[in-house]
Amino acid sequence: MATVTFRDETATGKPLTEWRVTGLPDRMTVRALIRLRVREEVARHNARPSDRYYGLVRPDDAVTAPHGYRLPGPRRLDWRRQADTAEQAFRTNAFFLLAGDRQAEELDETVDLTTTSDLVFIKLVALVGG
Numbered sequence: 001m002a003t004v005t006f007r008d009e010t011a012t013g014k015p016l017t018e019w020r021v022t023g024l025p026d027r028m029t030v031r032a033l034i035r036l037r038v039r040e041e042v043a044r045h046n047a048r049p050s051d052r053y054y055g056l057v058r059p060d061d062a063v064t065a066p067h068g069y070r071l072p073g074p075r076r077l078d079w080r081r082q083a084d085t086a087e088q089a090f091r092t093n094a095f096f097l098l099a100g101d102r103q104a105e106e107l108d109e110t111v112d113l114t115t116t117s118d119l120v121f122i123k124l125v126a127l128v129g130g
Contacts, residue, residue: 002026002113006037007120008056016067017054026114030097031107033119034090035083042079049074056095056121057085095123 002024008016021040028036034056041055053059054068059077062069087107089095097104100116111119 003117004033004113005118006040007118009120009122011122011124024113027110027112029107030090030099030104030109030111031087033111034086034097034107037119037121038083038086039079042077042082046076046079049076053077055082056123057082057089059085093124095121097121 001022003020003022004024005018005020007018010016019040021036024036038056045053045055051071051074052065052068053062053071058064058069059071059082062071090097090107098120099111100118104111
């Protein structure tokens with residue numbers, strides 16, 4: 001069983017958040033890792049719903065806020081909907097995933113968690129004006 005550290009960083013390498021998940025299989029697809037990450041962060045949010053969400057992708061009807069998203073009011077989120085949104089965001093390069101020293105390129109590629117215990121997610125931000 002593997003232990004993985006999920007970490008968010010800025011494009012310049014500044015760490016934003018980090019947490020560990022234990023008891024994972026030795027190998028998982030990028031898709032499964034993204035869905036696991038989203039399920040975990042939505043579970044944390046749903047345990048104490050608020051009008052702020054600090055996750056990988058923006059929930060429906062939320063607006064971007066510093067280091068997260070602002071919801072119209074406190075509410076629970078659907079992790080499956082968020083995970084589907086995250087998969088689409090990965091496909092359109094809204095964020096990228098570094099597994100060890102390598103960038104993951106396909107949702108169905110497999111990551112060996114016995115040799116790669118750090119997963120770094122970097123959200124890309126659109127530039128103002130173009």
